[in-house]
Amino acid sequence: MNKLVTLLAAAMTLAGAAAAQDLAVINGRVITNTDQGQIESGGVLIRDGVIVSVAANIDVPDGSVVIDADGGWITPGIFAPVTQLGLVEVGAESSTSDSAASDSGFSVALDVEDSFNPNSIYLASNRMEGITRFAVMPSTGHNLFGGRGALGETSGSMDALFDTQSFVFADLSQSGASRAGGTRAAAWAFLEAAFGDARAYPGRYSSGHGDALDRYDAAALVDVVRGRVPLILEVDRATDIRRAIRFAAENVPVQLVIFGGAESWMVAEELASAGIPVLMDPMRNLPSSFDALGSTLEAAARLDAAGVTVAYTTQTASGYFNPRLLPQHAGNAVTNGVSWDAAFRAITLTPAEIYGVGDQYGALAPGYLADVVIWDGDPLEVMSAPSHVIIDGEQTDLTSRQTRLRDRYADMDDTTPFAYRD
Amino acid sequence: MSLDWKRWTALLAAGLLTACSNGQDADTASGATDDAEDADVVRFDLDPYPSTYVPQPSETTLITGATIFDGAGNEIQNGDILIENGRISAIGQGLEAPYGTTVINATGRFITPGVIDIHSHLGNYPSPSVDAHSDGNELTQPNTAEVWTEHSVWPQDPGFARALAGGVTTLQILPGSGNLFGGRGVILRNVAARTVQEMKFPGAPYTLKMACGENPARVYGGRGSSPATDMGNMAGYRAAWIRASDYRDSWHDYWDDPENNSAPTRDLELDTMMGVLDGDILVQMHCYRADQMAQIIDMSEEFGYQVSAFHHGVEAYKIPDLLAEADICAAVWADWGGFKMEAFDSIRENLALIHANGACAMIHSDNDLNIQRLNQEVAKALSDGRRMGLDISDADAVSWFTSNPAHALGIADETGSLEAGKRADIVIWSAHPFSTYAQADHVFIDGALMYDRDNGVQPVSDFDVGHIGEGDD
Numbered sequence: 001m002n003k004l005v006t007l008l009a010a011a012m013t014l015a016g017a018a019a020a021q022d023l024a025v026i027n028g029r030v031i032t033n034t035d036q037g038q039i040e041s042g043g044v045l046i047r048d049g050v051i052v053s054v055a056a057n058i059d060v061p062d063g064s065v066v067i068d069a070d071g072g073w074i075t076p077g078i079f080a081p082v083t084q085l086g087l088v089e090v091g092a093e094s095s096t097s098d099s100a101a102s103d104s105g106f107s108v109a110l111d112v113e114d115s116f117n118p119n120s121i122y123l124a125s126n127r128m129e130g131i132t133r134f135a136v137m138p139s140t141g142h143n144l145f146g147g148r149g150a151l152g153e154t155s156g157s158m159d160a161l162f163d164t165q166s167f168v169f170a171d172l173s174q175s176g177a178s179r180a181g182g183t184r185a186a187a188w189a190f191l192e193a194a195f196g197d198a199r200a201y202p203g204r205y206s207s208g209h210g211d212a213l214d215r216y217d218a219a220a221l222v223d224v225v226r227g228r229v230p231l232i233l234e235v236d237r238a239t240d241i242r243r244a245i246r247f248a249a250e251n252v253p254v255q256l257v258i259f260g261g262a263e264s265w266m267v268a269e270e271l272a273s274a275g276i277p278v279l280m281d282p283m284r285n286l287p288s289s290f291d292a293l294g295s296t297l298e299a300a301a302r303l304d305a306a307g308v309t310v311a312y313t314t315q316t317a318s319g320y321f322n323p324r325l326l327p328q329h330a331g332n333a334v335t336n337g338v339s340w341d342a343a344f345r346a347i348t349l350t351p352a353e354i355y356g357v358g359d360q361y362g363a364l365a366p367g368y369l370a371d372v373v374i375w376d377g378d379p380l381e382v383m384s385a386p387s388h389v390i391i392d393g394e395q396t397d398l399t400s401r402q403t404r405l406r407d408r409y410a411d412m413d414d415t416t417p418f419a420y421r422d
Numbered sequence: 423m424s425l426d427w428k429r430w431t432a433l434l435a436a437g438l439l440t441a442c443s444n445g446q447d448a449d450t451a452s453g454a455t456d457d458a459e460d461a462d463v464v465r466f467d468l469d470p471y472p473s474t475y476v477p478q479p480s481e482t483t484l485i486t487g488a489t490i491f492d493g494a495g496n497e498i499q500n501g502d503i504l505i506e507n508g509r510i511s512a513i514g515q516g517l518e519a520p521y522g523t524t525v526i527n528a529t530g531r532f533i534t535p536g537v538i539d540i541h542s543h544l545g546n547y548p549s550p551s552v553d554a555h556s557d558g559n560e561l562t563q564p565n566t567a568e569v570w571t572e573h574s575v576w577p578q579d580p581g582f583a584r585a586l587a588g589g590v591t592t593l594q595i596l597p598g599s600g601n602l603f604g605g606r607g608v609i610l611r612n613v614a615a616r617t618v619q620e621m622k623f624p625g626a627p628y629t630l631k632m633a634c635g636e637n638p639a640r641v642y643g644g645r646g647s648s649p650a651t652d653m654g655n656m657a658g659y660r661a662a663w664i665r666a667s668d669y670r671d672s673w674h675d676y677w678d679d680p681e682n683n684s685a686p687t688r689d690l691e692l693d694t695m696m697g698v699l700d701g702d703i704l705v706q707m708h709c710y711r712a713d714q715m716a717q718i719i720d721m722s723e724e725f726g727y728q729v730s731a732f733h734h735g736v737e738a739y740k741i742p743d744l745l746a747e748a749d750i751c752a753a754v755w756a757d758w759g760g761f762k763m764e765a766f767d768s769i770r771e772n773l774a775l776i777h778a779n780g781a782c783a784m785i786h787s788d789n790d791l792n793i794q795r796l797n798q799e800v801a802k803a804l805s806d807g808r809r810m811g812l813d814i815s816d817a818d819a820v821s822w823f824t825s826n827p828a829h830a831l832g833i834a835d836e837t838g839s840l841e842a843g844k845r846a847d848i849v850i851w852s853a854h855p856f857s858t859y860a861q862a863d864h865v866f867i868d869g870a871l872m873y874d875r876d877n878g879v880q881p882v883s884d885f886d887v888g889h890i891g892e893g894d895d
Contacts, residue, residue, distance in 0.1 A: 296894035331858030
């Protein structure tokens with residue numbers, strides 16, 4: 001995992017510390033995601049971009065900037081674990097899409113850091129709905145590996161990626177099998193061979209070729225094989241998930257994460273005992289393919305009951321336009337049997353933990369970086385919205401290109417030509 | 423506009439092929455009456471695949487003590503609804519139950535009319551989405567007004583049952599949008615059935631799907647044929663309307679004076695377009711951009727037909743005045759966009775702004791998951807509208823998934839609001855329908871309890887039988 005960007009961001013935070021004021025958020029229901037649980041009425045004190053206290057009554061130093069939550073909800077920022085933010089502006093226009101490199105000879109080595117656009121308009125439109133952190137996942141190109149993903153934040157900074165080469169994505173579902181040549185057997189043979197290549201890197205390449213990967217791709221897979229970063233594996237069918245569990249057991253110390261997991265509830269006990277997390281969309285309930293015949297609204301609750309580590313996705317919505325719907329997806333998990341606390345954790349702290357940054361993001365506790373969202377109601381209710389979004393201790397702008405267009409067309413009686421309005 | 427198909431068929435048989443709803447062509451109608459007696463006059467059946475829908479048996483039922491949103495803009499606290507013979511017989515407070523009535527205590531719960539989705543592909547793009555199930559768009563030529571999507575609808579799509587669990591009682595299935603003229607849509611009752619005829623909404627008008635913009639230009643331009651551009655789209659529509667107008671004139675001339683005119687040759691494509699020109703088939707127009715919608719409005723005036731609703735309409739908020747003046751509804755998403763250039767200017771307040779500026783607005787799904795929670799979609803649009811300062815009541819917003827789509831489908835006399843005499847299409851929600859946590863507890867279609875969450879009353883499609891997840895939500 002490349003920490004350079006994180007260190008750089010930390011250095012910039014320190015440089016600005018002298019002028020920084022403390023920021024106090026008070027008078028709201030505080031969701032901590034820690035042993036403190038929910039604080040009925042309390043606040044959070046932020047100093048130098050870091051949370052310093054969380055309590056029913058925080059001491060607010062003189063000179064602090066105070067935000068009154070006005071009885072709303074104070075929560076960690078939402079962490080969207082599977083997105084294509086910054087990779088796509090207009091899905092149908094390939095010139096605006098950097099999600100998949102179907103014609104490239106490379107695969108694992110493809111690094112979304114080089115594709116990511118921090119000036120995408122969708123960072124603002126997702127930020128204003130409470131998304132503060134996200135993973136950027138590449139789509140698969142010419143083989144079942146999509147490449148290397150990264151972690152970002154939505155503040156609008158040009159340095160939005162705070163962690164790069166954070167994971168590798170591979171598709172072992174029916175579509176991955178298709179890319180591998182037509183069968184699951186072909187897909188697993190390719191994955192096993194690729195792991196062999198990376199395990200034997202660089203020696204194997206000094207005298208020849210890899211079994212599955214060229215040298216440059218094999219080098220990129222080394223961190224996965226050594227268990228330094230997770231392998232996100234897309235699989236839906238229960239039997240494919242069991243195959244993945246076996247693969248993980250045979251390839252210690254690989255960190256496997258299941259993405260999709262339509263039928264993961266059928267093998268929930270095995271996933272729980274193997275300690276393999278699942279990234280799943282709780283609103284997915286149709287047999288969309290023969291891989292996903294077991295899709296059900298009950299899946300999230302069944303996984304939770306079995307003790308599986310689960311983070312929620314918006315897999316059934318657009319990956320760049322609508323990661324912002326994550327609270328609605330979590331809310332529907334609650335509607336279908338998951339506890340509120342577990343569902344909210346599944347869009348905040350749990351995804352941060354899956355990506356190895358759960359000690360920095362996803363909770364309101366001293367020492368955590370200050371991603372704090374103030375909502376005008378229960379964040380999982382579709383009618384609630386953030387009134388403030390704080391990222392790294394800084395208040396952010398809650399307008400977007402969409403709100404600008406809204407305001408331009410809000411007044412049909414105004415005689416100012418539309419193009420001359422703000 | 424509600425059309426009784428049997429009546430229309432009879433009128434046509436009598437040579438009365440007219441715009442019945444607006445009284446045009448009265449001369450034609452009266453002049454043609456005598457022709458009915460002429461057994462040699464060529465006529466054709468306008469309803470050859472008639473509805474065979476029969477409501478399930480229903481009981482006299484009194485639902486009491488609920489907060490009722492009637493779909494017509496009213497909210498009734500502590501309200502009751504009496505269902506008799508599948509119809510709503512009374513709505514109000516303190517209703518008396520006739521002897522033998524089943525009483526459902528809905529205290530603390532909420533009632534709306536059954537949800538109506540004006541844009542669905544259940545059945546013609548069913549689950550699972552395998553190759554054989556891509557049955558929604560006859561992408562073989564730009565004008566396929568001759569296809570009827572009811573001939574593609576697979577009644578065993580598991581999506582129908584999931585939509586029922588979300589309160590959907592009526593839905594329009596439309597052909598896809600890759601053509602200028604995609605073909606006829608069909609309006610269904612959301613009832614599990616062996617045949618699509620058993621699902622067809624009795625008496626509902628036919629509809630015609632048309633599409634603007636990028637899709638037809640991409641599909642046919644990509645093959646090196648017309649249309650390849652927006653202007654090619656317009657030329658394609660106009661040329662077709664000219665042919666349809668001629669075809670219509672030929673039939674009317676013939677029916678007016680069969681002795682001195684010969685019967686035109688039947689043309690399925692032009693039959694449908696003639697139905698539009700006669701005001702009996704309702705145009706459902708896929709269109710995203712404001713400027714494209716304005717072109718379509720002019721074209722509808724050029725050829726003398728009415729667009730019923732623009733579908734998707736992500737830029738409808740830019741032209742609510744034009745929509746209101748042309749009496750065209752907009753059916754939109756709450757917050758989808760960005761997937762192509764014509765969807766780039768999508769804003770969350772679209773639905774609320776269209777409504778607030780006096781045009782007819784509604785939600786639509788176009789998706790097998792969204793259709794399961796159109797109440798939530800409306801809630802999002804409503805809250806975004808309110809946050810920008812628009813004053814819209816909950817009761818008005820309920821019309822976005824009930825009476826407004828009923829209006830745009832020509833079935834508002836039958837369903838879409840809770841009024842005495844209408845079909846008893848009713849949802850009892852566990853909580854306020856604008857809450858994420860609300861679920862449809864009971865769904866009635868024509869007074870019959872078709873879905874009962876707690877008692878396991880729910881349809882299971884043949885496809886789900888014997889598969890993993892059978893019976894799961």
